[in-house]
Amino acid sequence: MEFKTLADNTIEEILAVFNLSFSDYVIPFHLSKEQLVSKIEAEKIDLNFSVGAFEDGQLAGFILQSEKTENGEKIIYNGGTGVVPEVRGKGLVRKMYDFIIPLLKERNANVLLLEVIEENQRAIRAYENLGFTIVRKLLCFKGEINPAKYNEEISVRDLKDFQWDTLRSFWDIEPSWQGSVFVLDPIPESYIALGAFNDEKLVGYIIYNPAAKKVYQIAVDKEYRKQGIGARLFNSIKDTPEGQPVSLNNVDSSSKNTDKFLSEKVGLTNWLSQFEMKRSI
Incomplete structure (x- = not known):
């Protein structure tokens, strides 16, 4: 070999x-x-x-x-x-x-990083034997978006100016590799980035790949939570394309609010979980 x-x-x-x-x-x-x-x-x-x-x-x-x-x-x-x-x-x-x-x-x-499906115990043991340790659990969601009640006073339009420091301030959790700023900056041409605006103030955003039907990031300003803004953003991609399931992978399980929002407000199902594992080189 x-x-x-x-x-x-x-x-x-x-x-x-x-x-x-x-x-x-x-x-x-x-x-x-x-x-x-x-x-x-x-x-x-x-x-x-x-x-x-x-x-x-x-x-x-x-x-x-x-x-x-x-x-x-x-x-x-x-x-x-x-x-x-x-x-x-x-x-x-x-x-x-x-x-x-x-x-x-x-x-x-300095560091090796990977993700492994929770049920794949054989692979987890193999990586542990290689010196990797589990650092967090990641939840994967998919399903058709519910027509949930949303804030009609919030306007949604293309997000052109990426002030990542501002967007990061909306986060409760750090995205995994596939949704990281490193991967998304610059935003690939095949992706859609939408901002939610209260008058002219950016209060939320979503980054989505319509071809893959996958959401990579969604976040709402902490001062504007529970006002139907997240639902407004999901509703804006609901028919892109119509009737097809949407996925959002690798949500940090420590964010119970995100889990609840995706499950109860958006209508997605946590169908799979993964572990993020690391080791030093």
């Missing part, structure tokens, strides 16, 4: 192994080429320090990775780990990390 980065692999090669690896996952799923390209672009995955395991020259396992620097730390995010069924049981995930960690140290990386 040989280990090297994915810098020289085509999207088609990675896609084939990705889909085979996840075909019997806890929650099986399948990506098209366009969806994988979108994932790589959206999560800022860099194939130059993503790692692959190769058997007889053929890709058989991978770890997709991206990096950001935040609060003085360089964080390496695992955007997906997969091993094809035929070569499992050989400790390839550990061996891939053993290969790539020295390269990450050369990049002055």
